[in-house]
Amino acid sequence: MSNEKQVKDNYTAKLRVKSGILFAVCVLLTVICLLPIYMLIINATRAHVDIQTQVSFLPGSSLIDNINELSTNPNFKTFDALTGFKNSLIIAGCSTFLSVFFSSLTAYGLYVYDFKIKGAAYTFILAVMMVPMQVTSVGFLQFMIKLGLNDSYIPLIVPTIAAPAIVFFMRQYLQSSLSLSIIEAARIDGCGEFRTFISIAIPMMKPAIAVQAIFAFVANWNNFYQPSMILISRKAEQLTIPMMINALKSNDKIADYGVIYYAIALSILPLIIAYICLSKFIIAGVALGGVKE
Amino acid sequence: MASAAQRNIRSVSYAKYGYFFILPFFLVYCFFQIWPLINTFILSVYGNGKAVDEFIGLGNFEALLFGTGMGRASTAIQETFFQVLGNTLIVWIGNFVPQIAISLALAVWFTDAKLKIPGKGFFKVIMYMPNIITAASVAALFLKLFDDSKYGVVNNLFLTWGVIDEPIKFITGVWESRGMIMFIQAWMWFGNTMIMLMSGIMGLNPSLFEAANIDGASSGQVFRKITLPLLRPIMLYTLITSMIGGLQMFDIPYMYTKGTQRNEYTKTVAVFIYEHFREKMPNPNYGFSGAASIILFIITIGLGSITFYMNRDKDAAARKKERKAAAKKLKAQQKGLGGMEI
Incomplete structure (x- = not known):
């Protein structure tokens, strides 16, 4: 014993x-x-x-001194945090809305309706999910310059309408949570197709939309590659936060470490705060995205 | 009457709404992705710099891959191209191996019901955090912390403690800078990989683990004999997505440089492409960067088709296989083999 x-x-x-x-x-x-x-x-x-x-x-x-130095010293003119936040917010906000809304629309169209090219369209979306941005960027930039769209936010915002990965996620979600009989019921009650999507499907997709919106926003907020490719002239009033940080670190004239540290801290502060508030959602979202089986 | 009405109802088709709903996606995708891709192909057979309008066929590919066709310039560009390919591979392996090892270990520990690690939720939140911070800010921060001079925080500490006599060249040294980029990449991504693997492990059938526990298997045995084999599809998926991600590695290698000087030992393929088509403005080398993009594209297709094959609907594929097998059997029977399995 x-x-x-x-x-x-x-x-x-x-x-x-x-x-x-x-x-x-x-x-x-x-x-x-x-x-x-x-x-x-x-x-x-x-x-x-x-x-x-x-x-x-x-x-x-010396925090106060660093804050004052950053806003008054002409060497730091390119780092205008408020403008940067505003620009990043415009780009990330519009992109997030467009990508999430149109991805939901596409996923809904692919899930609810039966039409000839349905299978082919979904296969296409799965296939292009992996094509990296870098591969098309040479042709993309040359095309945009031809159209005169460089130095504009349009090539940064409009292409986000087509986000294959979000469509994939949304379709998976619809498959598990939206039953077609609800759509049938709405039809019988005389609800139009688009209205069914807006007033029935969207509310039911809220959890998936929240997760994808958070990730899309963070990705677009942090995006450095595309803005620095498209915004060729580097106009001060157009720069995003990551571009400002890059300009700051590339500037050899700036040697005041305290101010540089303060500027970097300022650039990540909104993200850290948002992360602390939303960490539960984000962790759950990563876990959801991981199950591709 | 009734039958006519029924026929009428059946003929209501909603198919056109399907097209209408997916139309915006495909219009935008064609305009902003497909055409640029074709355009990249076109640009890759034209010249560079001031001669971007000159058709040169496969000259760019020849120069990049074999170093021929353009005299001395082509040897130089081939050397650089292979150097950046090598750099990309080295930096990717150097960040992926430790990253997957740590992530897998953590994922297994965190999902082990027997172990009582306090504050699991807190650890998960903190370990994922580096992933959401702007890469530009991360690069700038590490540049300052690991400065080459004795004023960098790490060098300063090491010198005061007497660990080293000379400041370490974290930014300009060959292996020091590569090591730093590997470290930053792993630092940013291990939390993400860990959570993905955790959700994979939690998706496994718990009764298998219970059975192993009842049979008295040790943690090591459970890991080697149950977790790892069952986790193989997810591991393979992680490996391939990470490889494709590694091919595009841009932000950290591009920005982890002092001033505007770029270190040739940490330059990746994506940085090479960007330098040639973007930084050479107003005389961009569309030819070289286009050709390099196409090579990258072909490698990605190879890697992507493996994931695509894994991601496909397994039930549908199994049904298709079954149907095929049944048809084969039927055919064999008809041939008079008496339905024997072949």
Whole structure:
């Protein structure tokens, strides 16, 4: 009897030790994840001279000076955070709305109706899901220059109407949650097809729309490649936040580390806040996207 | 009367709405993706720089792949092209291997019901966080933290602790800079991979794990004999999507450079393409970048068709196979083989 108990105790003790070790590993990884961001915030509050002489893990007292320096020094003219946020918000907001709305529409059309090229259309969407942006960008830019659309937001916003990955996700979701008999019922009640989509399908797709909207927004907000490709003239009033950060880091004239750290911190602040609020959604969304089976 | 009415009802067709609903997607896709792709093909058989209007056939491909056809310039461009291909491969492997190892280990631990790791939810949230931060800001931040000079935070710390005597060249050194890009990529993506693998593991049949536990299998045995084999499709999917993603790696390699000087040891294919068609404005090398894009496209098709094959509707494929087998059997029977399995 006591032998059995000992075995059991041994087993629990072993598990406890293992859990402890794994906890330590997790803490270590968390530190690796957070330390760069922590150092960023700390250094944003310190003066240039202090940063260069001594590393500190405690905040300094120069935050106000750095804020003033960023807004007054002509060297930082290209980094106008408010304009950057506004531009990024316009591009990401419009793109998110268009991509989510039209992807839902396409997925709904592919799921609800029976028509000749339905299978072929869906296969096509699956096939092009993997085609990377970089492959078409040479022809894309040349075409846009021909149309005179470079230095405009149109090539950044309108193409998002066609988002194959979101269509795929939405169709998967419809398949699992929307029964065709509801559509039939709406028809019998005399509801038009488009109205059925707006007032019945969209409300039922809300969870999927929320997840996809968050991801589309973050992706478009962080997008550096396309804006820096299309906005050839680099007009100050058109720059997005990632482009401003790139300009800031490429500028050899700027040597004030405190201000640079502050500018970088400012650029990621909205994302961090949004992430803290929405982390549950985001984690669940990644998990959903992972199950492709 | 009734039958006529019934016939009438049956003939109401909603098919046209289907076309109407998917039309915007296909119009926009053709205009902004298909035509640019064709246009890239066209540009790849024309010249470079000031001679972009000159038709040169497969000259660009020849120059990129074999270094012939354009004199000394073609040897130089071939060298660069193979260098960037090699860089892309090295940086991708260097970030993928540790990333998948850590992600898989974490995913297995987090989904193991026996282990009681406190704060799992918190760890998941923190580990995913680097993935949502703007790549430009990440690159700028790491450039400052890992500066080449003794003023960089890491060099400064190491020098004070006496770990090193000379500052490490994190940005300009060959392997130091590659290592940094690998690290940043892995840092940004391991949380994402971990959550994807976790959802894969949680989708596996839990009774298999219970049975193994009852039979007294150790964690290592469960991992090797149950988790890993069942997880293989998801692992393969992760591998291939990561490979395609690796081919497009742009933001970090492009921006993790000092000033405007670009380090040739960390330049990836995507950066090479961008430099030739975008940074050479107003005399862009559409030919070279177009040809490189087409080569990238062909590699992507190869990799993508594997995922596509895996992603297809398995039930439909199985049914098709069954039907084929039944037809074959029928044919064999008709031939007079008495329905024996062949």
